[in-house]
Amino acid sequence: MLSLFETSKKLKEKVAIIDQSGAYSYEKLLAKSHGIASYLLEKKNDLNQIRVAFMVSPGFDYIAVQWGIWRAGGIAVPLCVTYPFNSLQYVIEDTEADFLVVGAEFEEILSPYQQDPKIKFISTKDFQTAEKKTLPDISKDRGAMILYTSGTTSLPKGVLTTHANIEAQISTLVDSWRWNSSDYTLSILPLHHVHGIINVNSCALWSGATVQFLPQFDAKTIFEIFMEGRVNVFMAVPTIYFKLISYYDTLSKESQKAITDRLKTFRLMVSGSAALPISVMERWYQISGHYLLERYGMTEIGMAISNPYQGERRAGHIGQALQGVEVRLCDEQDNEIPLDKPGEIQIKGPSVFKAYWGKPEATAKAFTKDGWFKTGDIAVMEAGYFKILGRDSxxxxxxxxxxxxxxxxxxxxxxxxxxxxxxxxxxxxxxxxxxxxxxxxxxxxxxxxxxxxxxxxxxxxxxxxxxxxxxxxxxxxxxxxxxxxxxxxxx
The missing domain is CATH 3.30.300.30 (ANL, C-terminal domain)
Incomplete structure (x- = not known):
């Protein structure tokens, strides 16, 4: 993870982030995150994996806070900006966060913590006063982030990843999807989730690319940004592609042609976080000239399987194991079975998380005796490509x-x-x-x-x-x- 900051030091005046308040260079991002890290450290030399929960709108301040936490030696706990108080409270208290960093627009919903003696409530406005300190050296085996599972099957669990885990997740995708410094991407996904944090923002910033933030989804605005001619990498969930298609279909033939001509110049378009309906993939191909690259990942493992950057992207399939990731299929007794038989996807590799926060029994249950992570997803391989059949439960x-x-x-x-x-x-x-x-x-x-x-x-x-x-x-x-x-x- 710390290699991310080393990359940034070489870029200086290159634009890293564009949001509603303006454009910010890599140099400004490093300076701002250094100031935030210094403020968090106060009289300490190292946060030593203190949990820092933060609720900040997507944009420059969000990235600066996240980086500041990492650079100070803390564990970043991003909060979902659309959650009700009870859901936020669950995450804050489950992680036993010592600090709560809050953007001005969220101070009211989190106001019950302003007088809480167990947690230090920090407004992002407070960071203006920080004097820069010498920052600690942080080993990559230390905790870096806690993200919460989606809770589709049970109460959400905190997934603890180390700097080494995150670095493996980023570098694998940068290599596989050919990220480079000339890329320009649009960040529209929620930033309490691996898809937005790792696949979009971190891969782009690792590569020296530019990230433009759009805080709220709006199909018309997205197409307007596309037509400005800078975006060449786009990642979204199937629901977003469905809504973009619906809006596109309302436009005049002239507008549709202009959008199609523009989309054909993109380098990469990716879909993930949910199964991509074949009908959506085919319709998007008609509109954009791109077969969406569908991939498979989880909060616990980052991305593990992907359709190829170059080569056939097969509808209804998630592709092949990414470099550095071991994949096998197993029966209900965790015995490895042939890939052409339906079985549970099990994963091993440097991207796999360290533990479920505060849940040793759940952590032990999630791994086999020989150290493979049990995803709970059932798949089969068809002609060299994995196909998801569903979640076991x-x-x-x-x-x-x-x-x-x-x-x-x-x-x-x-x-x-x-x-x-x-x-x-x-x-x-x-x-x-x-x-x-x-x-x-x-x-x-x-x-x-x-x-x-x-x-x-x-x-x-x-x-x-x-x-x-x-x-x-x-x-x-x-x-x-x-x-x-x-x-x-x-x-």
Missing amino acids: IDIIKSGGYKISALEIEEVIRTHPSIKDCGVVGVPDEEWGEKVVAALVTKAAIDIESLNRWIREKIPAYKTPRKYLIVEDLPRNTMGKVTKNELKKLF
Whole structure:
């Protein structure tokens, strides 16, 4: 991780960050983060892995605070800027944070901590007064960051990564996706998540590229920024691509052609954090000339598997193991099985996290006896490419003696002309063990009986949903991933 700062020292006047307040060079970023580190240190020489929670809007100040925490020897705990107080409280108190750094716009929601004797409440305005101190030397095996799992299956767990873990996650992607100093990317993803922090911001800044921040999603503004001609790398979640497609389809033919011509000049477009519907991938290719690079990763491992930068990007597949990452498939007893048989993805390598914060039992349970991390995701290899079948506890439905992939059924249903989106889950059933059910977001009125007949022409009868609900939208977390436990409650 500390190599990130060494790279920055060589760039000086190169623009690192553009946000709503202006453009900032690498030199300014280093100076600001040094001042923040000095303020946090006060009379100490080293924070020695003190947890520093921070809630700062995406942009220059966010990066400066994050870097300042790292440079002072602290563990960065980024807070989601859209969470309610109870969710923020859970993270702050679970990490036992000593410091809470707060942007002015968030002081009100976090005001209960202003008088808390157990935590030092710091406004970002306070950093103006810091005198620069000599910063500590930090070994790469020390804790660097705690990010929380999405909590789609259970209470969120704090994932502790070291500087060495983060450095491995960044350098692997920089090499695999050919990041360089001439790149210019748009940062629109939440910054309490590995996708935004590592894949976008850290890879760009490691490479000497420029990051432009857009704090809130707006399809019109994104296309306007694209048309300015600077962005050449773009990363987003499937929901964002779906919304960009919807907006594009409202435009005039002339505007559409101009956007398509511009998008074709991009170097790289990536989708992740949730399964990419094949229909979205194909439509985006028609619009942009790019097959989105789909990849596979988790908070605990960074990115592990990816479609190639050069070569076939296969729809519905996540690709091959990234360099330096070991991948195997295993049965329920953690025995390695052939890659052409469905099994749990297990990962080993320098990018794998150190521990779940304060949860030694959960940490031990997450690894096999020989040190492989158990992802809980079920996959199979087809003609050299891994394909995700679903998450063992949620997307694999055990019905009537069969193991059924919810993702496979969803992909079929989404191809129906009247379906906008869908979510498939298994609900408890005395006869079947679990019953396959589907929530539908429709484009137009639909007859369920005729839909059911249509589905049965596409997939075997035992995979066909036995109950349907029409909903306005699917419940999602901040990364756009459907929260299937919430979806189950609807049934």
